Amino acid sequence: MNKEYKQKHVLKRVKDIKGFYTHLVVYILINALLTIVHLWIDSKGYYGENPYGINYWGTPLLWGVGLLIHAFKVFGLSNWEDRKIKELMEKDNLTAEYQKEIDESRWE
Template identity: 45%
Template sequence: MQHTDKEKLARAKKRVEDIKGFYTHLTIYILVNIIIFLANIGVFSGTGIHMGMSGWGFFITPFFWGIGLFFHGLWVFGPTITFLKNWEERKMKEFLDKNQ
């Protein structure tokens, strides 16, 4: 019975670490994109505010990084991705059973 409690504790700890990792990723995404935005409008250049990059060029970093952030969120919070975690658990159990 203690073995089961240890497994539950380990899974809970892993889940908390995954959630913390997502929120860290989200925070860095927001901060970096604010800095990029401010740099593009010329806040750091000392020449006054002007739009540097125009069109799609301005949105490349937030867009593609946002896609990665979206999938990270699905991995952490999405119920449809649980089959991947179940697969990992099954594989780990399979390897443990082979070694015994």
């Protein structure tokens, strides 16, 4: 069970990190494209007097908040997970050796 647990934990962690980086790349590409489109439209004078209103900043700003939440979920909560795993293991009276294996699996 030790190896099976470690393998599932590591695979989930890698999948989460890969998902975040995919999200980041899509965010950069789409917002770069939107910026180019906005600049092109602005050069034609279609926006009028206020070319940089909510239409320009809305998508990158709101999507950026979502990206920050995703980053915090993937990278920021890992310490909480470690503490919770240790707490539950202590409740269940699992061995210190098993706790050490889980700690080491986080860095393998």
